[in-house]
Amino acid sequence: MRLFLIAGEASGDSLGAALMAGLKALHPGVEFHGIGGPLMQAEGLESRFPMEELSVMGLWEVLPKYRALKARIAQTARAVADLTPDALITIDSPDFCLRVAALARAANPRLKTIHYVAPSVWAWRPGRAAKMAQVIDHVLALLPFEPPYMQAAGMSCDFVGHPVVAAPRATPDQAVAFRETHMIGPDQPLVLCLPGSRRGEVARLAPRFDEALMRLRDREPGLRVVLPTVRGVAAMVRQMAARWPVAPIVIEAPEDKRAAFAAADLALAASGTVSLELAANHTPMVIAYDMAPLTRLILGRLLRVDTVTLVNLVSETRAIPEFLGRACRPGPIAAELARLLNDPVAVAAQHAAMEVTMQRLGAGGEAPGLRAARSVLRVLGRG
Known part of the structure; x- marks a missing residue:
């Protein structure tokens, strides 16, 4: 099984690394490709370019880097098309990730797409869920009240717990x-x-x-x-x-x-x-x-x-x-x-x-990375 993962900032890198560890535990031999930071690289990902290039937030902040980001979107979508993975898993960073998913889905309408971290449609721009459903099949949600919003828009969604509950803490x-x-x-x-x-x-x-x-x-x-x-x-x-x-x-x-x-x-x-x-x-x-x-x-x-x-x-x-x-x-x-x-x-x-x-958020239960991995495998028919 080959997966193409994209993370655009430090929190996404952490989510991606935990997901990768869970997938390796449940499905040995899985291949990882894509873009990520040091934590995902430690789990076996060779990032195609530095993840930090994508760590931009806000309209005013994006404008000066728009041309470079647009080129990276096209480059990443081509890489997905060339690889033909079993799934594209995008992690947060929706401005970048969902544009890649749209281009990759246009090149391969059968591509399975999974997005990790539901958009906060409960806070602002509720129409984002319906727009996201045009290119995303399944969502991994961090917050327990998010699945109904995603399901109403036409995507399947699992609450997998927030990684903070499994993060190591000092004594x-x-x-x-x-x-x-x-x-x-x-x-x-x-x-x-x-x-x-x-x-x-x-x-x-x-x-x-x-x-x-x-x-x-x-x-x-x-x-x-x-x-x-x-x-x-x-x-x-x-x-x-x-x-x-x-x-x-x-x-x-x-x-x-x-x-x-x-x-x-x-x-x-x-x-x-x-x-x-x-x-x-x-x-x-x-x-x-x-x-x-x-x-x-x-x-x-x-x-x-x-x-x-x-x-x-x-x-x-x-x-x-x-x-x-x-x-x-x-x-x-x-x-x-x-x-x-x-x-x-x-x-x-x-x-x-x-x-x-x-x-x-799931304290005391199964680690969120493992729960997320189970959700991915179930959606791909490998569970």
């Missing part, structure tokens, strides 16, 4: 060791700063996060800040951090990141799946996010929900505070961070929402 001893290694006292507040995994996000959010944390440090003189980052933006993050008056601890290794999440008292994070990583570690958080002005204007008119934080959505609470768009300002963010450091009732409400979220 209490490792959390203590992290603080000791970086000379952070047990009574010193430790805050995670997580301004995103894309260059555009980091450029836009890091200065605001920086100022918010400086204001928080004025209230909490012993405050220490940790800046976890990923390969695609690591150099950019380190360059920015070097300008901070009190240098944060910049970490990139996965084991350091896990220990930091377990050791932290609080987090300031960009909107996205990182909120679930924080929830898995019971780390209280404040979510803040903004986009380029044009993108913000368009999305603001299209949003159908009053929260974008996944913990709030899955738990059906509004326990996690958000500062989005024009509200993404250092002063209010700093005030909310200070409140959380001194309000055990608010922290307890977040912890309760986190517990519900993890249960609903």
Whole structure:
């Protein structure tokens, strides 16, 4: 069995790697081709070009790279046509992946197509599901309430669980060791700063996060800040951090990141799946996010929900505070961070929402990568 997989960013790379591991366990001898990052490459994928070329988000951010992305779409679709795989599995990054699927399906109408991560039609642009159904047969959903939306549009869909429930976490001893290694006292507040995994996000959010944390440090003189980052933006993050008056601890290794999440008292994070990583570690958080002005204007008119934080959505609470768009300002963010450091009732409400979220995402069950692999094999008649 030959599969062509496409992932366009770090979260998709992680999903793809877990899926590949599950497929290898259930169907030994499967061949993998396509585009992915270091985790998928470690599972046996030889990426046709660097995955980071696809890590672009937002209309304003895409425009300068449109011609290069269009060429990569055509190149990838030709590669799928030449390979004639048993299935094309696209992982998130719908702007790129679904265009490839459309061209590949046009070249081979019998091609089986599977998309991993359902579009958030419950949040905005519900018509995307019907459009996606024109080129996608089956969807692997991360959130338990998503399958009905996909099925209503004409695709089959399985909830396979969210990978956060199976992700390794640091032990209490490792959390203590992290603080000791970086000379952070047990009574010193430790805050995670997580301004995103894309260059555009980091450029836009890091200065605001920086100022918010400086204001928080004025209230909490012993405050220490940790800046976890990923390969695609690591150099950019380190360059920015070097300008901070009190240098944060910049970490990139996965084991350091896990220990930091377990050791932290609080987090300031960009909107996205990182909120679930924080929830898995019971780390209280404040979510803040903004986009380029044009993108913000368009999305603001299209949003159908009053929260974008996944913990709030899955738990059906509004326990996690958000500062989005024009509200993404250092002063209010700093005030909310200070409140959380001194309000055990608010922290307890977040912890309760986190517990519900993890249960609903599949904690304690079969690993999502394996569940996703079973779903793929069933759809392909190999289960």
